Amino acid sequence: MLFYIFAAVAVLSGAYMVLTRNLLYAGFSLLLTLLSVAAIYVLLFADFVAVTQLMVYVGGVLVLILFGIMLSSRVHDKSVMSENVNVGWGITISMLTLIGLSYTIWKVGFSSLPWIQQADTNVLAGQKSTVQMIGIKLMTDFVLPFEIASLLLLIALIGAAYIATDKQKV
Structure with a gap:
């Protein structure tokens, strides 16, 4: 249940990040997306990847992006706004990618994979x-x-x- 909540937050905030014209809101939406991806890593017991996600992306890259946006957002008293160019093409390509990935996942038949059949034991039993x-x-x-x-x-x-x-020059 938590996975679906964090996945929905990641997808919705990612979509808002792409579709908004305000760069500061896009930066904060990126923060929410990266935090929800880190939470998904925690739910998958990938603790090292989750901490790396927080330290590198949220702690480093995103703070740099937000400071850059906030320090340069007022150029000659005009707010910096992005232009939504070719949004229709972006939505079309993303929908085609979603359909292609969904079809591939549906055709694979994950239940027949040998490493999934071996994982019928308790997941939490041997976790370190x-x-x-x-x-x-x-x-x-x-x-x-x-x-x-x-x-x-x-x-x-x-x-x-x-x-x-x-x-x-000296």
């Missing part, structure tokens, strides 16, 4: 947190890719700071 296992794997087997990714992010941060600096 995945965070500890991911942390151990990240710091032992995958430490080199982790460090390379951190160096690439550091280089991107330094490059962004260099581009953003005011280059005045």
Whole structure:
């Protein structure tokens, strides 16, 4: 029951985000969408993905977007509004995608899949947190890719700071 509530909130707030002309309302609608997706991850016992969703998207990206919208929303006393161009095409393509995905899901027959047949046991019986296992794997087997990714992010941060600096001639 909770899954359907959070799924409905995610879909409705996502639709409102796409259809509204006010960018600030679209940003807050994106917040609601991302929070409901994180709640769905919690319901699926994907605790690491849910925390990552909250930390990265809600905590980082969305706050940056909202600050950008709020700081630049008044340009010469005119409110920044988006233009809804080709809304009909967007609705048509999304409906065709929904119909195609629904048909595919209906034709698959999930009850015949072997990994679903094996999952007839109690779901909560063997559940453990995945965070500890991911942390151990990240710091032992995958430490080199982790460090390379951190160096690439550091280089991107330094490059962004260099581009953003005011280059005045001395």
